[in-house]
Amino acid sequence: TVYHDADADLSVLSDRTIAVVGYGNQGRAQALNLRDSGVSDVVVGNRADDSRQQAREDGFEAFDIAGAVSRADVVFLLIPDEVAPAVYEEAIEPNLSPGDLVNFASGFNVTYGYIEPADDVDVVLLAPRMIGTMVRDLYTQGRGAPALFAVHQDATGEAHEVGLGLAKGIGATRSGVVESTFEVETTTDLMSEQALFPLFAHAIMAKYRVEVEAGVPPEVALLESYLSREMAYIFEQAATKGMIEQLLLHSRTSQYGQLKGLESFDPEPMVAYMRDRLDAIQSGAFAEEWRAEQREGTPHLDELFETYRQSAFVQREQETMETLGLGDQ
Ligand code: NDP
Incomplete structure (x- = not known):
């Protein structure tokens, strides 16, 4: 299933506080996109350093991770996979309430059982197929980064709807949100x-x-x-025209050479x-x-x-x- 703007509703977020945990490339991009989409109650959780300062300069209330999670109903986990299990155990799990939603940007830790969220929280995945700076740049251009979406655990019965609202908030439904699983x-x-x-x-x-x-x-x-960068340009053309159709931009000599090479x-x-x-x-x-x-x-x-x-x-x-x-x- 692929979801677009019309399939998602931002109003499901109106009474929810969102904590963006980790104000790095993805964290900053997703927090700014949420706010610009009209999701007003976004707070940031980060270590006390330049990133937390940056969040404040960008106009967000910023706390340590435990502080942000305890204020929130929805938690975006946007820290590296390697550190996430320890941070989850220490600062996130103890501050979650039943019915909260945890949103992962990568399936890794849940797939391998390195993070096992409690049964009473919703667990979704919203994984942009793009680096964080592009997630922001595309949004400001009126476009969006495509994303994979999955529901791992639906304790409230609302995980799907809220997850799609979040996808719309970060701009992903402008492009296309593909439903999948954490394992995939x-x-x-x-x-x-x-x-x-x-x-x-x-x-x-x-x-x-x-x-x-x-x-x-x-x-x-x-x-x-x-x-x-000719090769980078060719891959861009392949993504918009298709792997074979982009060959029409090349000389006939090139087309023949490429297709013969492919065949042999x-x-x-x-x-x-x-x-x-x-x-x-x-x-x-x-x-x-x-x-x-x-x-x-x-x-x-x-x-x-x-x-x-x-x-x-x-x-x-x-x-x-x-x-x-x-x-x-
Ligand atoms: P960044 O390195 O830009 O950001 C990482 C964030 O995690 C920073 O805010 C950093 O805080 C924080 N952090 C790092 N170590 C710790 C720690 N030990 N304790 C607490 N906080 C810590 O990463 P990205 O934003 O690029 O990626 C974040 C996650 O998003 C990735 O792990 C990945 O799973 C997912 N993702 C990434 C994509 C990508 O293209 N990069 C695409 C899709 C998903 P500080 O600034 O204080 O160091």
């Missing part, structure tokens, strides 16, 4: 990260390797494959890799591995960052970006 959101999110991104990155690095071996200057190979490439080894990742995600093995890594202070994550930062490819990429004046534009 977790799977597709982790699969994008673990199955798709590594293959994109490897494809670019492999093309670079082959071209440089054949005498193509490294900066030319890098510019052509992604630094020029054997995707099966890639499919097998993706099935492995899916197994690790759905069995919980990845989640447990990541928990163990965090308990040890993330040594492997740090080592991987270091290894890739020092690789010849990345060093050359950084030099090229500097030479060409690219980078954060």
Whole structure:
């Protein structure tokens, strides 16, 4: 099911206080969008630091997390997944009342049982498919970030209606809200990260390797494959016109080359890799591995960052970006 503006009603929020917990990228964007949609009773819960100060400068009443939750009927949990279980146990759970609603932005902790909300609260998921700054930018342009929506627990019988009201409040129904489950959101999110991104990155690095071996200057190979942003533009076109229809923007030589390549490439080894990742995600093995890594202070994550930062490819990429004046534009 896909929901749009006409399917959601903001009036269900009129007698509810909403606490946005975590005033980071998502927290700030969603709190501002709610207010601009006419949801007046929004408070912020954050540690006492610059983010809490920012919330006050933006005109919100801001408290520590326990303080915000105890004032609220609806809690947006917009802190990183890694810290959410401990924060939930210490500051959120003890301050919830029966009939309150907890809104997650990621299915991860509920899917793997790292957070198990009490039976007497509503539990929903409203996961924008967009980084926080875009959630805000699209809203101010009169558009909205699409989102996945799910009801995990409906203690009051109103979780669905209130959840859709929240989706409208953050602007998501302007675009489209797709009903799903916490498990599906977790799977597709982790699969994008673990199955798709590594293959994109490897494809670019492999093309670079082959071209440089054949005498193509490294900066030319890098510019052509992604630094020029042509590839980003192509993906934007794919999202609006379609993966194949966007080919009409390319030359006939390009169209023939791309479609022949698509036909001749054997995707099966890639499919097998993706099935492995899916197994690790759905069995919980990845989640447990990541928990163990965090308990040890993330040594492997740090080592991987270091290894890739020092690789010849990345060093050359950084030099090229500097030479060409690219980078954060
Ligand atoms: P940010 O890093 O921008 O914000 C994190 C917030 O959590 C900050 O307010 C931060 O507070 C707070 N925080 C961090 N550590 C702690 C802690 N130990 N105790 C209390 N508060 C803490 O993250 P995002 O806004 O990008 O993401 C938030 C969540 O939203 C993510 O975990 C993800 O599940 C979900 N989400 C993110 C999307 C994305 O594209 N980024 C898309 C959809 C969902 P402080 O400022 O004080 O450090």
